[in-house]
Amino acid sequence: MIRIEGLSHAIGGSPILHDIDLTLPEGGVTALIGPNGAGKSTLLSLIARLQKIQAGRITVGGQEVGRTSDRDLARTLAVMAQSTHVSARLSVADLVSFGRYPWHRGRPGAIDRDHVEQALTRFDLLALRHRFLDEISGGQRQRAFVAMAYAQDTPYLLLDEPLNNLDIAAARDLMGLVRDMADRDGRTVVIVLHDINYATGFADRLVVLKDGRIAAQGQPAQIVTEALLRDVFGTSATVETLQGRPYVVV
Amino acid sequence: MRLAGAALLSGLWLLSLAIGAADQSLADLFLTPEGRALMLESRLPRTVAAVLAGVGLAMSGQVMQVLARNRFIEPMTAGAGQSAALGVLLCTLVLPGAAIGVKMAAAALCALAGSLGLMALIRPLPPTQPLLVPLVALVYGGVIGAVVTFVAYQGNMMQFLGTWLTGELSGVLRGRYELLWIGAVASGATYLIADRLSLLSLGEDAARALGLNVGLVTAAAVAAISVVTAMIVVTLGAIPFVGLVVPNLVARLAGDNLRRALPLTALAGAILVLAADILGRVIRAPYEVPVATTIAVIGATAFVVMLNRGRTRA
Amino acid sequence: MPRRLIALALLLALSAAAYILIDLKGPVAFILPYRLTKLAALMLVGVAIAVATVLFQTITGNRILTPSLMGFDALYVFVLTALVHTLGSVGFSALSPGVLFALNLTAMTALGLVLFGVLMRLARGDMVRLVLTGIVIGLLIRAITEFLQRLIDPNEFQTVQSLSFARFTQIDGVLLAVSAVAVIVGTGLAWHLRHRLDVLSLGQEAATGLGEPPASLHRLALLTICLLVAAATSLAGPLSSGGFGPASFFGLIVTAFAHMVTPTHRHAILLPCAALIGGIILIGGQLVMERLLDLATPLTVVIELIGGAVFLYLLLKRRAA
Structure with a gap:
């Protein structure tokens, strides 16, 4: 369970998040959505301790962010940040192996190698394992980063806009793999998404942010309405329901 | 603004005449024969040299910034200054007895080659990365500087080199600074083509579309830049940062139209160099701090500030 | 990879042997200790700068930065000048090499941390701005130093000037020992950090996600860098040629070669590789300059020349890619 209490955050004097209280249950995929600048990525990076918490409290699986040692937290939650630019020239297998670092601290054993092989297989990266990150496509690179987070073998997984710049095939593919991690391994996935239709199509729960406050939360079918699009996103679009899930007609 | 500047310059001019190792009152300098001799032989030449150098450095800096379409560049640290020193050095080694005119020509030609080399190097750089140009220019200047040091070591002329590497005005006497007038003429020439240079700052294609002969003007x-730089290096030595700081300051006040900006640049350059020289003479009298050292402290500080203020707008 | 390291080690041994043995004539009892001391100094400086540069490039996440490019070398002369300025040349020469080294080390480490903090704040992630600001601040420190030097007595000025060029000719035995200890400690620290540094090459956020927040590692690495650079410069003087050049590019050449010889992110390989190459370049370079070509120019001038060209090449190539 991820529990957020009284979380506020400001960057350079301008407030980004206002007094957020939020509880995310164990398991399933939760998508954070909202217009640009609503504070989605800030919220995610605070949970992932990529930024320091200014006011409020976050606990992940009972461990308080900011008080728990970095090493213990790295065994509880894995994060895939928005920028996946790596200055070093790494192969796909090198990258995925890094996911095991919190467990072996530089001295990988047989278990770690098993985990890496498993991640490479599951994310269909075996054929690419010796290729360098700057030689593969954007979709393959994002997949490699998710595989690294998977190899970290944590109950919680945070992903910040992993679909950036992906074509429809790569995006659907990646979301399928994310879905699978929640369904098959029981991981708790929190994902920031830009496109509402991917959120309604793949997530179990949505948390909608607007101007640093939570505007709505719940199952997609309940909250994605034309009223929400108008009030939160400022656009008048039709919402159609297909196979029990709402989709925005763009 | 011009009036205030001119008044400031005149004040500094008088101050510069009045200060020196020999204790002479300003009135004595004009009235007694010894005073007049001192003034004509040493103090007046020194003051004139400072003003001419300031004018030349600042104007050539501004012209180079227009050519490179980048604010953070100037000839003295970007290869032209080092190349000029290399020219003099090579000339002294190959033709030890060469007349000053020959050395001067060698310096100017090398400065020209150095500037052209830099232009070729920075031309393909993307305009979206404005700080790349000064970085390349500084390192390029450093590489040529290393060549200069190498040649000087091999030719056993390190001592000799020291005088060129730091610009000093203490050695200026009548008969030993007049080359600077050539530099002044070259600076004046850039003013004549100021309008055409302003067009260049719109970009080469736009300038060509307006009927400018881009190649010729460039x-x-x-x-002109090479001649000015070479003359200053040959007579005084290298004086960094004037060409960088002054045009930026002036552009802030008066904009980028060269016909309007160049005279102000010249004035401000003269004020800066003269003031720095006076400071260097006073601060640890009777010893002197070379004008280049004083200006390097001021200029480098200003450069750091400029670099990091530009961010808010870029 | 290990095979390449062995080849490098052989090459280093070969150049060291050649340096000792070539032209070994005259009073051997006199020349041999002299050459051995010089060899040890070259080795220490080469290793120290190589390791420091690798660390620096890892924590800044790019491969064209070096500590001396950011003004660390200039700090050394500044500290010396400030010492002469406050103590006078008599008081200064009364200092024992050990005390002088300790003073230098403390001052350089403290100032180095301040300098780096300021630079990082000013640059805020923009690499080109970081390098440029660093070079200009280096020029500024040099200018202030020169200004200070002019303010002290011309005689005392001589004292400073004779100390402020890289020199491998007169090396004090005590100083050599003290520096050796500092370099060994610094290199040991770097080796200890090797796995954590690997993680850092993924970038700040990914490293935090893996339980390795960069801030504390940055501080440790910086401390190590300051220790190594201070040890190297106080042993041999700054490696910059003293000419127009903004800084020495020695570290840059070393890491550029190291990345060519062993293209890996793993510091367990990169660190020894760079250290070996650092030794080879300094010892082999000195051998070529001094014995084979019989040139009067110090090696550092040539290094600056080649290093500057390498820097421009790397910078322009990066842009083209």
């Missing part, structure tokens, strides 16, 4: 401007 060549003339580079030649």
